[in-house]
Amino acid sequence: MPSRDGSHAATDQVEIDRGPCVLGVPLLLADSITEVVTRGKGRVVVSGSHGGASAARHALQARPLLSVFNDAGIGKDAAGIAAPALLQAQGLAACAVAHDSARIGEARSTLEEGVTSRVNTAAAALGARPGARLRAWLLSAPGAESSPARR
Numbered sequence: 001m002p003s004r005d006g007s008h009a010a011t012d013q014v015e016i017d018r019g020p021c022v023l024g025v026p027l028l029l030a031d032s033i034t035e036v037v038t039r040g041k042g043r044v045v046v047s048g049s050h051g052g053a054s055a056a057r058h059a060l061q062a063r064p065l066l067s068v069f070n071d072a073g074i075g076k077d078a079a080g081i082a083a084p085a086l087l088q089a090q091g092l093a094a095c096a097v098a099h100d101s102a103r104i105g106e107a108r109s110t111l112e113e114g115v116t117s118r119v120n121t122a123a124a125a126l127g128a129r130p131g132a133r134l135r136a137w138l139l140s141a142p143g144a145e146s147s148p149a150r151r
Contacts, residue, residue, distance in 0.1 A: 021044050022139065028040060031048045032105070033047040044064060045059070047068060050069060053086060055083050060090060067094040068096070068111075081096050094123055
């Protein structure tokens with residue numbers, strides 16, 4: 001979110017202090033997926049990173065339950081959304097939010113404003129859906145209509 005002077009503060013790593021997300025695990029925000037290699041295992045990692053192949057390599061090292069990226073406008077040869085497919089090949093859930101819904105490089109914007117644009121099969125099994133607001137899905141109460149527990 002913009003500060004009073006209009007600049008955008010970096011998130012660094014922030015573990016959301018609201019208890020587990022709807023998937024029952026901690027939610028970790030990181031402006032770059034590179035920041036979670038040692039802390040991401042088994043968590044939901046919401047990053048501000050593009051969803052390219054290099055980002056997928058870092059997510060593979062971290063092995064989160066779910067990795068969230070920015071689609072970065074998709075790009076040439078769909079390079080901005082390579083990560084969900086690469087992670088799916090390893091059985092890992094991943095999705096991306098639309099570049100025009102959240103600021104690239106800012107995890108808090110990804111969580112607060114992001115609308116999913118791409119979802120791999122593993123993420124869909126967790127309840128991710130294209131067109132859904134990321135925050136509404138991940139921070140919904142277990143009894144909420146949109147939560148996986150209600151399906």
